[in-house]
Amino acid sequence: MGLIMNKESKIYKLLPLILVFVGVPLLLWALGEFPKRSVFKELLSLIIILTFSLLLGQFFLTRTNKILVKQIKMSSVLKIHKFIGYVFIIIIMAHPFFIILPKFFDNTKTPFEAFTILLTSFNSLGIVLGMVAYMIMLIILITSFFRFKLHLQYRTWRKVHGYLAMLFIITATSHVINIGRYNSTSFSIYYLIVVASGIFYLLRIYLFKSTKKVIKND
């Protein structure tokens, strides 16, 4: 629980990340011209928006983020990474249900009917992308949880985890841009920048890992 003990100093050091992955999406949401809905529905949406951006932030809560690792210990970074990973993947796993949650409170379609329609709209690219991303996410979750039972070498496991994460973030971001209720140009640009730089950092480590000098010579 070291995470909690040194909370304040760590939060201070995490501030840039918090700004980028909580502040910016909040700002884009507030400034965007989205139709306002009831507080309950907006709250559900906000939770999902922030969950997704925090998952994007996971790319920068790893060894690849040299600056952060220098400021706080790698073990702490890993703890935060794990915490966000487990908690927010579970939230995002629930997000298809969030969407039909309001159907519990009106007299229109039953939540089950709405959900059935949602899951069978295969002609929608966004839905298909979402389902693919969902599957990858499940694999990431399971392989992370049973990491030590897999008996993989650390390097191999890290590669598997990294590539799966990359695959996930590409399909998930396409899903969000295609079908998200809050898709706007500014949100799309934000996601694309974050994803591109995340993937860039990841690939740099993986592709050039053995040649540390290349990085040093930079």
Added chain:
Amino acid sequence: MTESKRKNSISRRSFIALAGGAAGAAAVASLGLHLDWETNNPKVDIDALGLDTFKTEVLVIGSGMAGLFAAVKAHDAGAKVLMVSKGRLGSSGLTPFAKGIFAYDPAKETLSIDEFVAAVSRSALGTNNPVYTRQMAEHSLARVNELKEWGFFDSTLYNKSFSKPIEERNIPIQERVTITHLVKENNKLVGAAGFSIDKEKVIIYEAKSIILCTGSGGFKPNGFPICDLTHDGTVMAYNIGAKVTGKEWNDGHPGKAKNAAACYDGWGDMFEQKPGTTGIEVHHDLGVDMNYVAYTNGSPLKMGPPGSGEKTEVSGGPFVPEEFSRQNSKPPDNGDRKPPKGGHGDGAPPGMGGSIVGGSSAGMAIHKSEGLVPINDQCESNIPGLYAAGDALGSYMSGGIYTQIGSSLSGSAVQGGVAGEAAANYCKNVEISHISTSKIEEIQEEILAPLKREAGYSPAWVTQTLQGIVIPNFVLYIKKENMLKAALAYVEELRDHHMPMLRAANMHELRLAHETANMIVSAEMKLKASLMRKESRCSHYRLDYPEMDPENWEAWINIFKGDDGTMQFEKQPFNSWSA
């Protein structure tokens, strides 16, 4: 999003549209062609439009409450049924918005059916047809119980519960198909024709019998969800020689002055409620009393919550029988659209107090008073094989005034069932006829004509012009001879010169073009019937004949097409069947 932001974004968009439009117009003009608003450039390849033909025994047109039971009962009586709808099963016409359904439950009611029918007749001042009033009461509970079984009362959306019996019986249904023609050949009803807006096809239906469940209609008014109802059934049937009735009556639903076009908002959250049943409650509702107050005193007309005692005193006006007059200047409530929960239909219209405006349901008569003239209690018209049910049948179940709350919806269910069975029985002794190729070509030509016109008038503009002519309070509701004649002159101009020149650029507009034509014919019927009825009774009010005239007007008005193609009128005494 704040209001100002939304407005900004719209103005930006419309600016782009304007700029684009101007550039386009300039480009067209420079080529020496028609200007954009003159030329019709159909986006549909007219020559490539396909033609489909379907055969059935009973063709049910319309998929509201009446259509549902017509299809189900015709099937159960052994007929091969096909249902076709301009919209979607349970989601078109007035049905989706009707939340109260009357059920006569002998175990719960203190009045006998005889007493109930007598009460309706007293309130309706003789204008009702007691045979249909009784039929509705007798069958209502059975229909309501069937609906219950299908899950009708479990959701505010009716598509699912309506689909249940239709799917169980494998009754084919074609949605988003606009029927424009009933087809009669060699003096025999042989089918119907129309077009699909999605498949971009003309569709021919060969049928032994047809049940019109096409609802009533209006002038696409603002504030009442009937913009898809344009008296299509009535006008199609009139065109092949059916007698129609009830055009002088008015439904006097008011709307809210603020955002008058917003049907949903005008009804509070009623559209989102589950339906419920109503018991006996006979009134004298939905007439034009408020229109008279507004005509005499002017706007704004305020309506407070119940008991606020904001009674507006006016002398004269429509007569309400003492027994049925609502105390404290109760305005006509929302009748059968009454929310089953909360409030008791008392006081202000749904959507609470505040200023109200008239004409929200302009062009619609009292439920069940306008439509095809039945020749018996089987919903049969004067054309063998042609039936109508619900608001498409001028059954006078309620009379020229709305009497029993919730009876409109149950009346549609009951009549649908009766018509379905009758049509199925009719089919047993009839051979199916084919529609000749020449007739098909002729109809196809008529259906697609608006798409082929190089220039003409847009349906939206003609509709708007028609609304401007007929919707004013001093034309449609508070009637007098010279105004009716003046409006008629305008409507006849639309009929003679604009109706033949309606143009359409796509299938959406093609539907609007046919709807607009039907509204013009209906407007002519309405004005002429109103001129003819030189008395005031129920929801028909003549400023120049403010009294009831029992000597001359214990009669309904039937309208039919004469041999020369002109509109003919006849009287049919109350309590008699049409010859």
Added chain:
Amino acid sequence: MSIVSINGCIGCEECIKSCPTDVIRLNRDTKKAEILYPEDCQICHLCRMYCPVDAITISPEKSIPVIVSWG
């Protein structure tokens, strides 16, 4: 403005089918519902109520086209 926007459409076509006045159509490229004829919207909210994912926003205001001498 009647029907204003559709956000987060999953292309199930429920709104298209349930609109009594044919205001909404499916965009063949994006496979999403789009508001094609808002001027015919009667503000009855059926589309919104039939939508399984609550994607549709409707305003009670309606911009009625200006009256002109011909059109």
